[in-house]
Amino acid sequence: MNRSAEAGRQVILVLGMHRSGTSAVATALESMGWSLGRDVLPTQPEINARGFGENAELVACNEALFKALNTDWYELRDWSDGWLEQAKVRSLHSRAAALLTDQFPNESQIVLKDPRLCLTLPFWLQVLEAEGCDTRVVRVLRHPTAVADSLAVRDQLPERFAYRLWLMYVLQAERHSSGLLRATVNYADLLAGDAAALKLFDDLAFDAAKPLGIDPTLNHHEPREAPPDDPLLARCLALFDALCRGKALGDTVDDMLGTVAGEAVELPLLNELLRSHMRLAAETARIGALHSEAQDVVNRRDKVLADSGRHLEALSASVTELNATVDAQNAAHKELEQRLHTLEAALHEKGEQIAEVTRYAKQCEAVVATKDEEIAEVSRYAGKCEAMIQRRDGELAESTRRASEFEVACAAREERIEELLEEVGASVAANAALKCDVEGLTQKLGEGQAACEELEQALHALQERHSTQQETLARKTAELERSSQRADAYRGDLEQQTEALEAIRKRRAYRLLARLRLVP
Numbered sequence: 001m002n003r004s005a006e007a008g009r010q011v012i013l014v015l016g017m018h019r020s021g022t023s024a025v026a027t028a029l030e031s032m033g034w035s036l037g038r039d040v041l042p043t044q045p046e047i048n049a050r051g052f053g054e055n056a057e058l059v060a061c062n063e064a065l066f067k068a069l070n071t072d073w074y075e076l077r078d079w080s081d082g083w084l085e086q087a088k089v090r091s092l093h094s095r096a097a098a099l100l101t102d103q104f105p106n107e108s109q110i111v112l113k114d115p116r117l118c119l120t121l122p123f124w125l126q127v128l129e130a131e132g133c134d135t136r137v138v139r140v141l142r143h144p145t146a147v148a149d150s151l152a153v154r155d156q157l158p159e160r161f162a163y164r165l166w167l168m169y170v171l172q173a174e175r176h177s178s179g180l181l182r183a184t185v186n187y188a189d190l191l192a193g194d195a196a197a198l199k200l201f202d203d204l205a206f207d208a209a210k211p212l213g214i215d216p217t218l219n220h221h222e223p224r225e226a227p228p229d230d231p232l233l234a235r236c237l238a239l240f241d242a243l244c245r246g247k248a249l250g251d252t253v254d255d256m257l258g259t260v261a262g263e264a265v266e267l268p269l270l271n272e273l274l275r276s277h278m279r280l281a282a283e284t285a286r287i288g289a290l291h292s293e294a295q296d297v298v299n300r301r302d303k304v305l306a307d308s309g310r311h312l313e314a315l316s317a318s319v320t321e322l323n324a325t326v327d328a329q330n331a332a333h334k335e336l337e338q339r340l341h342t343l344e345a346a347l348h349e350k351g352e353q354i355a356e357v358t359r360y361a362k363q364c365e366a367v368v369a370t371k372d373e374e375i376a377e378v379s380r381y382a383g384k385c386e387a388m389i390q391r392r393d394g395e396l397a398e399s400t401r402r403a404s405e406f407e408v409a410c411a412a413r414e415e416r417i418e419e420l421l422e423e424v425g426a427s428v429a430a431n432a433a434l435k436c437d438v439e440g441l442t443q444k445l446g447e448g449q450a451a452c453e454e455l456e457q458a459l460h461a462l463q464e465r466h467s468t469q470q471e472t473l474a475r476k477t478a479e480l481e482r483s484s485q486r487a488d489a490y491r492g493d494l495e496q497q498t499e500a501l502e503a504i505r506k507r508r509a510y511r512l513l514a515r516l517r518l519v520p
Helices: 003-007 022-031 056-068 093-103 117-130 144-155 159-177 187-192 195-203 231-244 252-266 268-310 316-447 449-515
Strands: 010-015 109-113 134-141 181-186
Touching: 010 022, 010 117, 010 159, 022 109, 022 134, 022 187, 056 093, 056 117, 093 117, 109 117, 117 134, 117 159, 134 159, 134 231, 144 159, 144 231, 159 231, 159 252, 181 187, 181 231, 231 316, 316 449
Parallel strands: 010 109, 010 134, 134 181
Antiparallel strands: none
16 A cells, blocks of 8 residues: 555645636635645745745646646647657656655645646546545636736736636636536635635535635735627636536536637647747746846935935045945946846837737637637527427427326226226125025925925026126126226337337437537
8 A cells, every 4th residue: 555545645636727716725725734735835925915825846747747748827729639648748657646755744634736737637636546645626716807807917818818728727627527526616705705615625525623714805806797799708607607506517518628629729829929928928027027126226326325425424534435335336327227228128129029919819819709600600500409309398298298198097997997896796795695595495495395496496596697697797807807908008008109209309309419519
């Protein structure tokens, strides 16, 4: 048995799109005693005031996976092409397994959080299963418009591209975590109070020792109202609503992923432009850091000058040395200003490149909008087909009603048969009474031969009558059995017809779904 199995480790995978509140959930779980590992990414106040809640080695492993697949977190791609079997990917299994030993040497309750897990989840499920871990999932959902607004601030990511990324991340997480013990939570519900957090632990079959304590002030972007003429956002909102309500998506997940993958194939240039955009954003951030550094130098120089002015009288003997220091600082300031001017010119050039990329992205969005209109037309046709199926279901219901009426008639027939059986019983009782009369007549046999002969004749007549009644009883019993057999046969025919109608309805529904490509 491996070390993880012996320790009985419980692992919570926090899944969610970037900027969806996964960091808040992970850090809150840490405050309740769950471990994020030895090496946690440092806090960046301008991005996440409470920290990312991400293990540095976990992020590095996911980045290595992306590098092996020649992709990145912001690229649209098809994740169903057997990437798990690539040699470069399989070579990372030992590094991922070592993460559990190195980062969590003595911990039994582990939290693994990184938005990239939505895409690399199959790889990590293989590793955790091999290590014998008890794996459960917390899926964090956030309104697509709030995610897009947050990505626009952090990465200057175009809104339309953010929606497609949201679809890819959420659908991949849904596809590969559906078979696990899983809890789904809306980030807005967590901000509203502890009820959603407690339900989260109930869904995971864990005991919550204390409230999660999510800070509502961490939410900087509220959901926006969706425009009525945006099919892409409409797809995102429909998926968001279905997942929040716990609706089972079934095979529609693969169909929606196929649509996203198809769009990724059609937009390779957009991926390349986005890579350039992200590199430009990184360069802009670096320039901003240099600008801040230069500003710090200027501020320090100003402070030195101010201090020098306040202590001028006390330091009169050092005026010459102080002037030299000021001259040196002024020279450094001029040099920094020249460097800043050069950087601002480079930034202006990069801004023009971004504008060009934005114009091309709008052209691509127009093409995508046309495709969305075609999808809407197919959806309208699907609605007509659904109405046809409902009419067929009505006809089937009518047949079922008629079958029920026939069963009522059969029940009435059975009641009549029971009445006939009661009449037969009465006849049998009458025959018993006649037998008693015969016995009384036999006792009077000694009264005379003539009376005896008359009694014998009466007895003979009674016996003939009894035989006639016995024959009538046998005939009615046979008719009763034949009626029951006919009723059973009719009931069997009715069940066969019902099953045939159901089979016809299912075949028609399957053909319709196949025509709409909702089933293979």
